[in-house]
Amino acid sequence: MDRFFSQRARNVRRSVLRELLKFTQRPEIISFAGGTPDPGTFPWEELADIAAREIRANYARSLQYSTTEGDIGLRRELLEIARAEGIRADLEEIVITTASQQGLDLIAKTFLDPGDVVYVELPTYIGAIQAFRAMEAKLVGIHLEEDGMDLDALRGRIAADKARGERAKFIYVIPDFQNPAGVRWSEEKRLGLLDIAAEEDLLVVEDAPYRPLRFAGDPVPSLKALDREGRVIFLFTLSKILAPGLRIAALIGSREVVDKIVAMKQAADLCTPALTQALAREFLRRHDFEGHVEKIRACYREKRDRMLDALERYMPEGVRWTRPEGGLFLWVTLPEGVDTERMFPKALERKVAYVIGAPFFVDGTGRNTMRLSFAIATPEEIEEGIRRLAEVVKEELAALSTTAQI
Ligand SMILES: Cc1ncc(COP(=O)(O)O)c(C=O)c1O
Structure with missing residues (x-):
């Protein structure tokens, strides 16, 4: 075989x-x-009520295909949550994905040719390693310190790779309560990473599934909120704050990026299920999400x-x-x-x-x-x-x- x-x-x-x-x-x-x-x-009881209502009263929409970009009402709700986080984006800068794992897969397919370098934290999320390796990328690990990546080591490694003629595309990070290490990046390191990305002309993929789950310490802005150049692609999933079985997340990036991701997603699954998008949308609309x-x-x-x-x-x-x-x-x-x-x-x-x-x-x-x-x-x-x-x-x-x- x-x-x-x-x-x-x-x-x-x-x-x-x-x-x-x-x-x-x-x-x-x-x-x-x-x-x-x-x-x-x-919130299974609330979701059960919403599901019954959406299927009975709204089946022509909730059991139909959705657009590839995703349910417009859900996108609006998620943009609202992002706005409260200081992330300004419009409807053309967000696409609903079949949870963040699909976002990672689509990013890999959209940006990576065989041999392209991706910088990741040491340690990092295994699902991202799988998605990037599947596109035959070369993953370079940079040591994670107590307050984020060792940025001197990152600079040194980028310089060495450049000298060898390697082609790097992006830096993948999970700056909030990282999987696996639970580490949160300081604001200083976040700003430092964005400086490096700008100097070296790299994209940044910010994967933020645990960001809303802060139960101690002061808030620190997301990379996307600090991004002035449209370099950051932000992945935001409902898996850990609603239910992973819904398979709902959003990818927020520049229009150009979202446009390509949408084209790639058409080949992957046409659309994320309309029904689970409706469940998420109605939960966000009708219930006290915060x-x-x-x-x-x-x-x-x-x-x-x-x-x-x-x-x-x-x-x-x-x-x-x-x-x-x-x-x-x-x-x-x-x-x-x-x-x-x-x-x-x-x-x-x-x-x-x-x-x-x-x-x-x-x-x-x-x-x-x-x-x-x-x-x-x-x-x-x-x-x-x-x-x-x-x-x-x-x-x-x-x-x-x-x-x-x-
Ligand atoms: C860092 C990170 N990214 C992405 C995911 C994928 O989440 P989902 O596909 O459920 O949105 C996980 C799941 O554990 C994760 O820890």
């Missing part, structure tokens, strides 16, 4: 994580592995606090973790020499699961890291799960020090 596959298909691999996640779904396992939001945050998001923030704030507290109490010396001010994840770094993939089956034996860190690193490093999601487990499970995980880590460290002595 292999001979029939395109060069692209040969390069595409199923995500290691999705394979590992299959092991974590047994009910007795406390899982910090999934990247999914807490279903308790889905109040709804505030409830979600409170839910995750409590769980994050519980996880930080448990880590503090149970983890042994030498283990470090981030203290996210929003989002769903925190990031744990174990002492050098620990391999979280090798440790994974031992954690499963203790009935606790996490996500191994290495697949988030495009340079093959990060073997001693792991991502913990505080979204799904209950506060009590978080406490117990971290206790079990700390036992596993302690045993691993003890085994390592014995090997080192032999």
Whole structure:
């Protein structure tokens, strides 16, 4: 069969994580592995009422094809939310996508030729790595510090790539409560990144699924709100603040960019489903969206606090973790020499699961890291799960020090 596959298909691999996640779904396992939001945050009753009404009273529209650009009412609602964030855009500068993963895929298809360079954070979101690699891009990872990318390293790397005649297209970043590391970029670094993009004539792709989920710290403007040159393409999904099953997101960019993305989307799926667009539109119109998001923030704030507290109490010396001010994840770094993939089956034996860190690193490093999601487990499970995980880590460290002595 292999001979029939395109060069692209040969390069595409199923995500290691999705394979590992299959092991974590047994009910007795406390899982910090999934990247999914807490279903308790889905406004299912409101959505059920809207769905019944939209199908009964409005089926000629809600069960029909939509335009490729997306439902005009929904685009207006999302532009309103963006405006409150300081992002000024009009109807020609926004397209509804079948959630942000499609936005990433369309960006990859629109901008990347084989061998083109994309700069990403180290670590970064696996779905973006898959989308860009599928177009045979060359991904260059730049170390993520506590307040954003190491911009000196980025400058140095761009200069070196330029000297070698490499062609770079964009910098992909998740500046708010990053997946996987939970890091938020400072305003200074955001401005610095935009300066570099302007000097080097690069686009910036700002992926912001967790931006509304800020439960601590002061607000920092988005890159798109700071962008004066139309270089930033902004991806904004409803997956974490409404429901991922709707598959609704928006891509906001310059008219030229949106026009090309729309053409690319026509080939992909003609349009995002009219029905789920109608559900999102009516929810945004009829319900207190800000109040709804505030409830979600409170839910995750409590769980994050519980996880930080448990880590503090149970983890042994030498283990470090981030203290996210929003989002769903925190990031744990174990002492050098620990391999979280090798440790994974031992954690499963203790009935606790996490996500191994290495697949988030495009340079093959990060073997001693792991991502913990505080979204799904209950506060009590978080406490117990971290206790079990700390036992596993302690045993691993003890085994390592014995090997080192032999
Ligand atoms: C950084 C990032 N981008 C994009 C996505 C894709 O989200 P969706 O396709 O549900 O909008 C996710 C999902 O976890 C994510 O973490």
